[in-house]
Amino acid sequence: xxxxxxxxxxxxxxxxxxxxxxxxxxxxxxxxxxxxxxxxxxxxxxxxxxxxxxxxxxxxxxxxxxxxxxxxxxx
Numbered sequence: 001x002x003x004x005x006x007x008x009x010x011x012x013x014x015x016x017x018x019x020x021x022x023x024x025x026x027x028x029x030x031x032x033x034x035x036x037x038x039x040x041x042x043x044x045x046x047x048x049x050x051x052x053x054x055x056x057x058x059x060x061x062x063x064x065x066x067x068x069x070x071x072x073x074x075x
Contacts, residue, residue: 001046001066001069001070001073002066004045004046005019005042005045005062005065005066005069006018006019006020006062007019008038008041008042008045009022009038009062009065011041012034012037012038012041013027013029013030013034013038014029015027015029019062020062020063021062022061022062023060023061023062024059024060024061035055035058035059036055038058039055039058042058042065042069046069046072046073048069048072048073050072054068
């Protein structure tokens with residue numbers, strides 16, 4: 001799961017930094033449009049739906065997003 005998430009983040013944000021080190025404050029490419037693209041890519045990759053009210057929660061860092069996905073897949 002972690003490798004899949006890293007790949008999604010790196011594809012969307014186009015960063016050479018490891019995904020685990022990225023967050024909205026350290027990535028110049030993590031803007032509002034790329035955040036939406038990231039949400040859509042995560043939904044597709046993990047076959048989950050993310051409610052719009054959860055979008056701001058996922059606008060922080062890799063660990064938060066990973067925990068969110070793990071929780072959603074356990075439901």
